[in-house]
Amino acid sequence: VGIIGATIGRSARSATRPVTQFADPELGKRINELAAQLESEVDLTILVLHNGTWAGRMMAKAAPAVDLVVCVHSNEVTETPLKADTGALVVDMGRAGQWVGRMDLVVDCDQKKIARYTYEMIPMDLKKIQPDATVARLVDELDRKWCPEDYGANASAAEAAKGGQP
DSSP states (O other), rough: EEEEEEOOOOOOOOOSSGGGOOSSSSHHHHHHHHHHHHHTTTTEEEESSSOOHHHHHHHHHHHHOEEEEEOSSOOOOOOEEEEOOTEEEEEBOOHHHHEEEEEEEEETTTTEEEHHHHEEEEOOOOTTTOOOHHHHHHHHHHHHOHHHHTTTOOOHHHHHHHTTOO
């Protein structure tokens, strides 16, 4: 399995630049080049994209060598995988650890394609699932350091680990 990570910058979502213009063709081209380089070594190529499913579909179209696009850190949740024009699956688990997606894949190694899959969304109910306190403190420290503008608006993982709600 080959994994490629990418993001489309925040400026692309500004009020002065319509969303239809932000699927950067150069980024899609670069992702496809990387996927093509991996092709002889892997049976499946996954793109982890720090944007929602619209961008995921656009990147899959620009990078047809990608088989699966996992979108993260958006407010979208896909209960059923979407299919891009290329046949790539596109999924999104929302943001802030509210959901975990589980996808079991069967890959046809001769065709180098997904033969079949199962997929489910698992809610992270903090009344039933307690975060690890050490990891939660680390996440909070990193949030405070790298995302101070978002920290106050987001739930504290450390507080959730103590039994509070996120």
